[in-house]
Amino acid sequence: MGDWEVVIGLETHAQLSTASKIFSGASTAFGAAPNTQASAIDIALPGVLPVLNRGAVERAIRFGLAVGATIAPRSVFARKNYFYPDLPKGYQISQFEIPVVQGGEILIVSPTRGEIVVRLTRAHLEEDAGKSLHEDFHGMTGIDLNRAGTPLLEIVSEPDLRSAAEAVAYAKTLHGLVRWIGICDGNMQEGSFRCDANVSVRRPGAPLGTRCEIKNLNSFRFLERAIEFEVRRQIELIEDGGTVRQETRLYDPDRHQTRAMRSKEDAQDYRYFPDPDLPPLVIDRAWMDRVAAELPELPAAMKARFETQYALPAYDATMLTQSREMAGYFEDAVSSFGGEAKIVANWMLGEVSAALNRAEVDIGAAPVGPAELAGLLKRVADGTVSTKIAKDVFDAMWTGEGDADAIIDKRGLRQISDRDEIEKLVDDVLAANAAIVAEFRAGKEKAFNSLVGKAMAASKGKANPGQVNALLRQKLGR
Amino acid sequence: MSSESTIAGLLRRLDAGEVSAVELTRAALDRIAQANGTLNAFVSVDETGALAQAQAADAARAKGEAGALAGIPIAHKDVLMTAGLKTTCGSRMLANFVAPYDAFVVEGLKRAGAVLVGKTNMDEFAMGSSSESSHFGPVRNPWDPERVPGGSSGGSAAAVAARLVAGATGTDTGGSIRQPAALTGICGLKPTYGLCSRYGLVAFASSLDTPGPFAQTAEDCALLLDAMAGHDPRDSTSINRPKEDYRRGLAAPPTDPARPLAGLRIGLPEQYFGDGIDGDVAAAVDGALEALRRLGATTVPLSLPAVRLSIPVYYVIAPAEASSNLSRFDGVRYGHRAAVYDDLRDMYRKSRAEGFGAEVKRRILVGTYVLSHGYYDAYYLKAQQVRRLIADDFRRALGACDVIAGPTSPTPAFRLGDKSDDPVQMYLNDIFTVAANLTGLPAMSIPCGFTRGGLPVGLQLHAGHFGEARLLEVAHRYQQATDWHRRVPPGLGLRDG
Numbered sequence: 001m002g003d004w005e006v007v008i009g010l011e012t013h014a015q016l017s018t019a020s021k022i023f024s025g026a027s028t029a030f031g032a033a034p035n036t037q038a039s040a041i042d043i044a045l046p047g048v049l050p051v052l053n054r055g056a057v058e059r060a061i062r063f064g065l066a067v068g069a070t071i072a073p074r075s076v077f078a079r080k081n082y083f084y085p086d087l088p089k090g091y092q093i094s095q096f097e098i099p100v101v102q103g104g105e106i107l108i109v110s111p112t113r114g115e116i117v118v119r120l121t122r123a124h125l126e127e128d129a130g131k132s133l134h135e136d137f138h139g140m141t142g143i144d145l146n147r148a149g150t151p152l153l154e155i156v157s158e159p160d161l162r163s164a165a166e167a168v169a170y171a172k173t174l175h176g177l178v179r180w181i182g183i184c185d186g187n188m189q190e191g192s193f194r195c196d197a198n199v200s201v202r203r204p205g206a207p208l209g210t211r212c213e214i215k216n217l218n219s220f221r222f223l224e225r226a227i228e229f230e231v232r233r234q235i236e237l238i239e240d241g242g243t244v245r246q247e248t249r250l251y252d253p254d255r256h257q258t259r260a261m262r263s264k265e266d267a268q269d270y271r272y273f274p275d276p277d278l279p280p281l282v283i284d285r286a287w288m289d290r291v292a293a294e295l296p297e298l299p300a301a302m303k304a305r306f307e308t309q310y311a312l313p314a315y316d317a318t319m320l321t322q323s324r325e326m327a328g329y330f331e332d333a334v335s336s337f338g339g340e341a342k343i344v345a346n347w348m349l350g351e352v353s354a355a356l357n358r359a360e361v362d363i364g365a366a367p368v369g370p371a372e373l374a375g376l377l378k379r380v381a382d383g384t385v386s387t388k389i390a391k392d393v394f395d396a397m398w399t400g401e402g403d404a405d406a407i408i409d410k411r412g413l414r415q416i417s418d419r420d421e422i423e424k425l426v427d428d429v430l431a432a433n434a435a436i437v438a439e440f441r442a443g444k445e446k447a448f449n450s451l452v453g454k455a456m457a458a459s460k461g462k463a464n465p466g467q468v469n470a471l472l473r474q475k476l477g478r
Numbered sequence: 479m480s481s482e483s484t485i486a487g488l489l490r491r492l493d494a495g496e497v498s499a500v501e502l503t504r505a506a507l508d509r510i511a512q513a514n515g516t517l518n519a520f521v522s523v524d525e526t527g528a529l530a531q532a533q534a535a536d537a538a539r540a541k542g543e544a545g546a547l548a549g550i551p552i553a554h555k556d557v558l559m560t561a562g563l564k565t566t567c568g569s570r571m572l573a574n575f576v577a578p579y580d581a582f583v584v585e586g587l588k589r590a591g592a593v594l595v596g597k598t599n600m601d602e603f604a605m606g607s608s609s610e611s612s613h614f615g616p617v618r619n620p621w622d623p624e625r626v627p628g629g630s631s632g633g634s635a636a637a638v639a640a641r642l643v644a645g646a647t648g649t650d651t652g653g654s655i656r657q658p659a660a661l662t663g664i665c666g667l668k669p670t671y672g673l674c675s676r677y678g679l680v681a682f683a684s685s686l687d688t689p690g691p692f693a694q695t696a697e698d699c700a701l702l703l704d705a706m707a708g709h710d711p712r713d714s715t716s717i718n719r720p721k722e723d724y725r726r727g728l729a730a731p732p733t734d735p736a737r738p739l740a741g742l743r744i745g746l747p748e749q750y751f752g753d754g755i756d757g758d759v760a761a762a763v764d765g766a767l768e769a770l771r772r773l774g775a776t777t778v779p780l781s782l783p784a785v786r787l788s789i790p791v792y793y794v795i796a797p798a799e800a801s802s803n804l805s806r807f808d809g810v811r812y813g814h815r816a817a818v819y820d821d822l823r824d825m826y827r828k829s830r831a832e833g834f835g836a837e838v839k840r841r842i843l844v845g846t847y848v849l850s851h852g853y854y855d856a857y858y859l860k861a862q863q864v865r866r867l868i869a870d871d872f873r874r875a876l877g878a879c880d881v882i883a884g885p886t887s888p889t890p891a892f893r894l895g896d897k898s899d900d901p902v903q904m905y906l907n908d909i910f911t912v913a914a915n916l917t918g919l920p921a922m923s924i925p926c927g928f929t930r931g932g933l934p935v936g937l938q939l940h941a942g943h944f945g946e947a948r949l950l951e952v953a954h955r956y957q958q959a960t961d962w963h964r965r966v967p968p969g970l971g972l973r974d975g
Contacts, residue, residue: 047565047581048677085808271849
């Protein structure tokens, strides 16, 4: 396999978190019994008409402002015509020629290229279709129209991504952003956030290769695997003398492969035209200003602030601004800790994140809150416990044993910093380990660490490691 | 006794206690039973419901709580949704479809106390100019049952012309109220687009569809329009503006009773008075213009150069929208579904092939074609551009005059079957009416005479946006001075006046 460049663009469907649908008053809540949340408009009875949900527009504006895009003062809803049983009107109302959000960009951290800008082409409002249920009905198909008319923002990126891992980094950043600005709950299992990936390969410097679109990837892992498979498939195809056909492909997570769904030749003609039932969507300056005023501090701005205000390295600042909850936790913990912010950052990106991953919960549901974490860090800072012991205390806090002080007292974990006590400990270790001492004196530096270990073990980890170290050096004369 | 069968006349008799709503309703039901075999104006009649509404109207009147139209028997075109009643659109596709809700204009007339006696026949999905394409058979013209009543709202027009009901609703997409009104000798008003909500009107061409009233007189049209107009948040194209009182507008006495139309400037576009107009029609229209001048109006010649393109523009835009609007009739959730099919595609194909008639299919095909990739710019986009040129013509013209007049239809009612094999000939019938739909302007047809063969002729009046009050006033003054609107079709056992 020679030198290939991978080119990826994503189209992401973010379900907007409105209470009702984009063109009807029916609820958008997930999980209701089939067809109980489908109004006359959603099932497309004759004579019904769509009425645009202001909340959906507001969320689109919020997104546009957050990515520095142009908010179209006048955008147009169009009909995308095709027949499918879960598409009740026989057309989907979407935006085609003039989308509400135009341009914009998102800053991501690429695993290989560092911080990069991903340009956005556009983001447009549209309605979701219903669901076809092929199981449970022998020889028939069930139609559930609860999802029909759910508001979506389709966010289209430029082909600026160069690897599956970059695509995932972009998707995760976007996922974080839409939740950050409160326009989408980001629930991927329920389909609230799903991606289509446009993938092609080329020799570096060559024009863009033919792309394939992989539809409906609803987890970051599937996104990564699907792209990886597709890249391999295209490269092997070309290297074997074949050519890539432009087509739509589906990812099969059970087989870890993509397969062709339809080719460009049999692509449908959607016969887009402006929907005569909906006047152009007009967004004036005042509306934009109102939305802008309600916008929270954005992750990029907050990241920059964290770097200066808390003297954090870029990596830490980026990681801590992955979600508003994470950032809020950090700032709360720093403020009740009162010490160095970097210590809080280390703990959050280390112990706290690891515990969250193990428990598979979000930081909002963490059993150890920011004030509790700060309480523990204070005991490290004032020398009550070592960092190592503090980790055990943290685990105990996580399982609900109580706050840091209570656990330290109950378990007798207070650090030994008394010079006499430590000296006795060190003397005992030196006396009992004459062979190791001899090795050390013979020049084996590693033997010193072994002695430190023995002293710490004798104190059950409570001895102040700095003092143990210093005393040992002193007594060994080095 | 004059105007007894008009809505205004019936309201006077109801208020005077000379007649009850139940009596009026029974009489309407009797006349329908007598005449519908010939006219085929009604698709369905709701005798039980109508009598219950009539009783309620009588009770309300007794308590002094009667609505503006309490007890007046009316009919709705079968393209308007009426809760609990079949709404077929004249199509096999919806032959058994019972509407679960009321259209906005149906609600309005119900609130005013009008009694709905039944649903009227029409061209299938309102596509046609003769009311021959209905799944339920053609409607016949009360003036000559061998002739068509015009379309697509032919059932409503025939029902009012034959005095089966005092008023009726229609919908006008390219002339479907005005042309049948002209061909049956009654009044038909197409309001400004957006004045009457389209909610509950089964869409043919969304940017053109307009509900409106049929009645014997302009005054009756005003009464019906008062109940039909208004803002509706369920229709995003419905205009939010203060409600007018069209009836009261007509009650004000003119400053100069001898010349009630003094100061009115009537524009006469050269394009509406050229070749291709039946001689008797032209003569009747000229007579009407003479009458209007006697009433004080002046006429000014003008030109609407782009209007010659209105038929091709209309027959691109209307089918394009129709092809999309009719996609929901797929046999999946409601409407006709083929009894036997192999798979999904086959179900769509057979259900739609069986459910739609020839004219509907023709327009779906045309509409699908003009929206297709590679043709969109040349047809749909170009048509929208020309549509703006036509609107510009009217805007300019209405700067130099108050109303624009001309014949409603180039010919009187034609014989059944005469044009049904030639779609283009049929489409040319709309030559004077489609512009009002393309521009959204209000327009009205009023009876203005007869051909030598005894067929009614209609005069069409256009006004500026939301100029309904002006149209109604001109028509009302004209009708106070003429009696064409009092003529009743012969052979119906009715007398004039």
